[in-house]
Amino acid sequence: MYGDTGTKLVQHAKRTQNLTHLPAYQTEMVRAVSREVRDLDKDVSRMLEPFGGSFDPAAEQATACTLLVNHLSMRRNKRCLLAYYRTRTDKLEELVWNGSDLVDLAGQQAGGVIAEGPGSDASSTSSLSPQEKDYVRQYGDLLAAYKGQWTDIDLT
Template identity: 65%
Template sequence: MYGDLGLKLVQHAKRTQSLPQLPPYQSDIVRSVTREVRDLDRDVTEILEPFNGHFDPAEEPATACSLLVHHLCMRRNKRCLLAYHRVRVEAIEEMCWSGSDLLEQVQASQNKVAEGGAGIGSAEGSGASSLSPEEEEYARQYGDLLAAYKGQWTDIDLTGSLEPPRDLFIDVRVLKDAGEIQTEYGAITLTKNSQFFVRQGDVERLIAQGFLQKLN
């Protein structure tokens, strides 16, 4: 029946809300739902054709009702589509704020696209990432927007941790090579598997990005 696919999308969205990571974009279902809307619209045009624009609902209650059902189905599908995308967009925005490796993920899939060549690559590349191409674009632009917003206050890190630190200095272990960073006490070179005693404020970003691990 009409509207069943939309429901499937919403059930996906419901599951998405309780998952820590964003599941793959359901491009097949989204496409089917939009096709359903287009079919319904064509049916409505067909039904209205014999009336030449002079349709009186009072004279033809049965036809009017059929039109109403078609219209309601379209509206329902629209609501399902919008709600599904909104849940995903909210998750993406949250990822941008928490500074997780969303952009890295996007980068990785882009590289795959570049390797796979122009034509087929774009389709396969987006399959590897859990975001649709539009969502990747959204994430990138939202990230830019967030960076511009944060740039207004150089002395506050808006995306920093809200938990007050217990110690000024912490032990960290390097999980991935991160190159050289500048601190108040000079430069440190972060090579994999090495361990440092550094000021927490200097490395907070790197911990969030997963380069360093905090040791107790």
């Protein structure tokens, strides 16, 4: 069914909001949702190809309905991905504001900040994606520069 994986991703993001740590990045689910969006886009392109840019929805109602369902499914999946990323970004920003050095703690259980997935080796893996590590590093630098201007005021 269209959107099932996206729904699971949103449920995972919802659970993440109430945790004190950041669970492992759901690489496979994100890839599955992205793959579904690409497949739906290919289907839409294939359906519109015979019309050569002159598609009339009133004349081809069945095709128009299929295109609408595919388009809405693509939009929903994209919103699910954005919600997942937004939740993780908010959690990362919260942890950085609270003084956690996530890049140093990546891959460690120390402090309960980063949680590993089941069966993972804590010394070699991280719950952050490479893009998240880069984001945390840059956000931390930006926050340190901002807080540096206000050394006598606690901004937290």
